[in-house]
Amino acid sequence: MSETNEIQLNMMIIMKPYVILNAAMTLDGKIATKTGSLEISGKEDLKRVHELRKEVDGIMVGINTVLVDDPRLTVHKIPSIKSDNPIRIVVDNQGRIPLKSRILNDDAQTIITTSNKVKKDKKSLEHCKKLSKKANIFHSKESSVNLKELMNYLYSKNIKTLMLEGGSTLNFSMIKENLIDEIRVCIAPIVVGGKYAKTLFDGEGFDFMNEAINLELKNSYQLGKDLILEYKVL
Numbered sequence: 001m002s003e004t005n006e007i008q009l010n011m012m013i014i015m016k017p018y019v020i021l022n023a024a025m026t027l028d029g030k031i032a033t034k035t036g037s038l039e040i041s042g043k044e045d046l047k048r049v050h051e052l053r054k055e056v057d058g059i060m061v062g063i064n065t066v067l068v069d070d071p072r073l074t075v076h077k078i079p080s081i082k083s084d085n086p087i088r089i090v091v092d093n094q095g096r097i098p099l100k101s102r103i104l105n106d107d108a109q110t111i112i113t114t115s116n117k118v119k120k121d122k123k124s125l126e127h128c129k130k131l132s133k134k135a136n137i138f139h140s141k142e143s144s145v146n147l148k149e150l151m152n153y154l155y156s157k158n159i160k161t162l163m164l165e166g167g168s169t170l171n172f173s174m175i176k177e178n179l180i181d182e183i184r185v186c187i188a189p190i191v192v193g194g195k196y197a198k199t200l201f202d203g204e205g206f207d208f209m210n211e212a213i214n215l216e217l218k219n220s221y222q223l224g225k226d227l228i229l230e231y232k233v234l
C-alpha cells in the first residue's frame with residue numbers, strides 16, 4: 001500500500017490519504033437489497049475486511065450507511081485491541097446521525113463532516129452541538145461536503161491511509177473526484193436483482209462510456225465461496 005498522494009484543489013497541490021474502497025456485492029453488483037438487507041459475503045471475507053480495518057488509519061462511510069446498518073466500523077471479527085481501531089469518518093451534510101448510533105461509541109474516535117446546511121437550520125445546529133460532545137465535527141463551507149477539502153483535512157489529522165466502506169452514493173462521488181486509489185471487491189455467488197437495490201456505484205453516473213473511470217486488475221483469488229478482485233484506479 002503506497003501511503004500518500006497529491007491532488008489539486010483551487011489551483012493548489014494538496015496532500016490526501018491513500019484511499020482503498022472495499023465492498024461486498026452480489027454477482028449482479030448489488031451491495032444491499034432494496035430493503036437494506038446485507039448479509040453478502042462469507043466469514044472468510046469478513047475476516048479479510050477486519051484485517052484491512054486494522055491496517056488503515058481511517059474508515060469512512062456516508063450517512064445513509066450509518067442510518068441503515070448502524071455499523072461500528074471497528075476491528076471486532078479478529079483478535080484486536082482498542083488502539084487497532086481506525087478513526088471513523090461519516091459524511092453527513094445535515095448532521096443527522098442519531099446520538100445512539102454505534103459509530104459514536106467509545107471504541108474509537110469519530111469525525112463527522114457536515115455542510116453549510118447545518119448552519120441554516122436551528123434543529124440541525126442544536127443536534128450538531130450534542131454530536132460534538134461525542135465526535136469531532138468538520139464543517140464544509142459548501143452545501144454538500146467538499147470531498148477534496150475533507151481528504152486534505154484527514155491527511156492533516158495524520159490519516160495517511162483511508163478505507164472507504166460505502167455506500168453507493170459516496171462511492172460514486174469519491175471516484176468521480178478521482179479520490180480513490182484502489183478498489184477491493186468481494187463478489188458473492190448470489191443474485192438478488194431489483195432496480196431499487198443499491199449497486200457498488202450509484203450517484204448520477206456518467207453519460208458516456210468514454211467518461212468511465214479505468215481500472216487495472218492487480219489480483220484475484222477465491223476466498224471460501226466468494227471471489228476477491230483487487231483493482232488499481234488508473
Ligand SMILES: NC(=O)c1ccc[n+]([C@@H]2O[C@H](COP(=O)([O-])OP(=O)(O)OC[C@H]3O[C@@H](n4cnc5c(N)ncnc54)[C@H](O)[C@@H]3O)[C@@H](O)[C@H]2O)c1
Binds near residue numbers: 144147
Ligand atoms: N455491501 C457493502 O459492502 C456495503 C458497504 C456500505 C454500505 N452498504 C449499503 O449501502 C447503502 C447506503 O448507500 P447510499 O448510497 O444510500 O448512501 P451513502 O452511505 O453513500 O450516503 C450518502 C449520503 O451521504 C451524504 N453526503 C454528503 N456529502 C456527500 C458527497 N460529497 N457525496 C456523496 N454523498 C454525500 C448525502 O446525504 C448522501 O445522500 C445501505 O443500504 C448500506 O447497507 C453496503
Ligand SMILES: Nc1nc(=O)c(N)c(NC[C@H](O)[C@H](O)[C@H](O)COP(=O)(O)O)[nH]1
Binds near residue numbers: 061071166
Ligand atoms: N465485507 C462486507 N460483507 C458484507 O456482507 C457486507 N454487508 C458488508 N457491508 C459493510 C457495511 O459497511 C456494514 O455496515 C458493516 O460491515 C457493519 O458492520 P460493523 O459493525 O461495522 O462491523 N461488507
